[in-house]
Amino acid sequence: MSEPSLSHIDANGNAAMVDVSDKQITKRTATAQSIVVLGNEIMQHLAGNEIPTKKGPVFQTAIIAGTMAAKKTWDLIPLCHPLALENCKITITINEMNEVVIQCTTTIxxxxxxxxxxxxxxxxxxxxxxxxxxxxxxxxxIKETKLISKTGGKNDFTSK
Structure with missing residues (x-):
């Protein structure tokens, strides 16, 4: 079995954008998750599914910011391709441990x-x-950020 290679390193060991020109166009999706622990001091302000503040609704603002960031990923991560996302859906829920669970699903x-x-x-x-x-x-x-799943490429992935 061969060693996995880094896709963003060329034959000379230099950083390089991956050449996708020969790849097939397919529908691709990915879901990632971040978990935020706010603690009781903040969570006591939870009203329904939102934390209202003087700055505005926390979760609604986070959804907008996350969506804007997903659309600008190529501006932030140097070797990412500029992509025109077809969909970006962010949900924010509270789990049984009173943690904020953010899920972001992107499609192209x-x-x-x-x-x-x-x-x-x-x-x-x-x-x-x-x-x-x-x-x-x-x-x-901010406890963890991880990829939950991806589909449509060479290898599909689902976290365990």
């Missing part, structure tokens, strides 16, 4: 995948929640 019909866009969307949504809640407490933890 293209020659390259959208997992970086999903990861960027979930990450920026988490950072936005931090920014909007930090006046109430700095004891906020």
């Amino acid at each position: 019909t293209s020659k390259t995948g959208v997992e970086m866009e999903a990861l960027t969307g979930a990450s920026v949504a988490a950072l936005t929640i931090y920014d909007m809640c930090k006046a109430m407490s700095h004891a906020i933890v």
